[in-house]
Amino acid sequence: MTASNERTAAPPEFAAPGGTAAHHHRPGTVLAVIVGCQLMIGLDTSVVTIALPEVRQGLGLSTGSLAWIQNAYMLAFGGLLLLGGRAGDVFGRRRAFIAGVALFTAASLLGGLAETGWWLLAARAGQGVAAAVAAPSAMALIAQHFEGPARVRALSVFSAVTGAGAAAGMVAGGALTEAGSWRWVFFVNVPVGAVLLLAAPRVLAETRRRPGRFDLGGAVTSTLGMTALVHALIRAGSDGWGDGRVLAAFGAAAVLLAGFVAIETRVRQPVMPLWLLTGRDRAASYLGQFLLTAAMFGAFFFLTQYLQQVLHYGPLRAGAAFLPMVGMQFAVVRLAPRLMARMGARPLVVAGAVLLTAGLLWLSRLSPGDGYAAGLLVPFLLMGAGGGLSVMPLNATILAGVEPAQAGAASGVAQTMLWTGGSLGSAVMVTVHGSAASGGDIVHGMDAAFATGAVFAAAALAVAVLVLRVPR
Structure with missing residues (x-):
């Protein structure tokens, strides 16, 4: 410049x-x-x-x-x-x-x-x-x-x-x-x-200040509600679903999240405009984004554990092990805009969800004797390609038809779906791992967690196939 x-x-x-x-x-x-x-x-x-x-x-x-x-x-x-x-x-x-x-x-x-x-x-x-x-x-x-x-x-x-x-x-x-x-x-x-x-x-x-109101009630109830839900799921894996504290946390989550919805329907400047969730394609894209990140963030958590606890990689080698996935995702992200121009968003999201599901199903069959090349390399490539294909079309669909003045809110809700989806997915997979590894077999517990991630990805695939109807 x-x-x-x-x-x-x-x-x-x-x-x-x-x-x-x-x-x-x-x-x-x-x-x-x-x-x-x-x-x-x-x-x-x-x-x-x-x-x-x-x-x-x-x-x-x-x-x-x-x-x-x-x-x-x-x-x-x-x-x-x-x-x-x-x-x-x-x-x-x-x-x-x-x-x-x-x-x-x-x-x-x-x-x-x-x-x-x-x-x-x-x-x-x-x-x-x-x-x-x-x-x-x-x-x-x-x-x-x-x-x-x-x-x-x-x-x-x-x-x-x-x-x-x-x-x-x-x-x-x-x-x-x-x-x-x-x-x-x-x-x-x-x-x-x-x-x-x-x-x-x-x-x-500095930019000019614009008068506005803070929806503190909406922000607090949504954050505390999701925190209570994640807490309940994680504790259920160790204390059981019938534990009193687990049931209390689920009850608190239900009350707080219901309160969040009630607040957002009444305040003049809501932290999450609920009308953004009403359009069929936009709502499907938000849900798909939530489910895909739930699958991927939880998988990353357990892949790190597998690399260091089972394969006994050092931290640097474990970090480098993710590079094939990252390289594949970057390559596919650069190709995705051209593919979307020719095919539309829906086929890319479907293909991405299929690849991600396949990668997680592969991981669900890991055994202690599998090395990196046999057990992890192909799933890493599948997950990188799946994530690269699906993220950009989902974001494009979310912003399609939104007025410029509302684009920031629509993008912000997308980021909220991403991070809360990652938190909830990790919590569910930790709970499944705790139940499956109760006998001390941590690899069996990880396999069950990866299978749960595959269920999240398959649910995103179902949403893309059955609900998403965005035109080319």
Whole structure:
């Protein structure tokens, strides 16, 4: 990019106070600050996954407790994402961005210093809250700092970094854990966050505040309701479905989620506009997204355990083992737009769900004697291709026919479905694993968990075949 024709524009959305200095910076500097935040958030969706066996050993956690280290982040992120977007509208995008980065940095430091499971759990929840505040403003700041072709290029870089962050997290988590300790997967965010906090006020321009209301009731009831449901499912695997605390958690989840629906039908500015769920194709796409991520996130959790506990891979080797899946997904994602232009969205979603189901069914037949090439390589390739084929068409269908003013809300609901689906899928698979591995056969328990993931993927396939009718 050259300074003469690619400098950031100053659209009227920017506030005058404190905003003019930002426009003297090259667009590359502006984009570096924004995508630096997105990379940090993207890394943390997966960087901790590879370190989980080391966390278990260091803090003495059970499989159920270990699952909460992931779920605390995903539930807080997904549950508060729409509220975080509203915070950027009301207080200004730069303020929300800086506040989110500051909280993420502090929570990462606390996570690295954790001495107990509860301490680490609270830090992960803090990271999720921070990501929910920073992530919506990061993308909005790109739209408001760049115009025309420069915006297209900036968004392509942003999207690539989003995908690369999650992929690189597997390898980075393995390298950091093997080189030092699991604590470094948290400490690594501190210097990155510090640099962003120093640069953001100098580089980014503030946006105008837009008056609005916060649907705190909707955000709290949805997040607590999903947390209670995940808690009930995980406890059921260890304490039984008839346990009083399990039944109480299920009851609390039902009450809270019913309250969430009641609140969203009455408030003027709901955190989740329920009308977005009424269109047939959009509702089917949201449900398909929920089911597919439920299958994949739970599978990642147990694949990490299999690689390190059964195949006895070190953290770095375990992280590198995911690279074929990541490479396949990147290759297919680049091909998917051309395929969708020729075939439409529905065939791609169907094909992706079929491939993902096949990969998980293959994993459900793993045995302790299977090596990487015989037991994991083909499923990794199938899952990468399945995820790459299905995600983009689902997102395109969700946004089709939505007014530009509502595109942010529609995208936010999609992200909420993704993270809550991942949390719920992991919880269900942990419960199934606990029941199937009660005799001490952890591989048998993992096989049952992968079979459950295949059921989620097959349900997404049924939705695509029977419900989705989006035209080409």
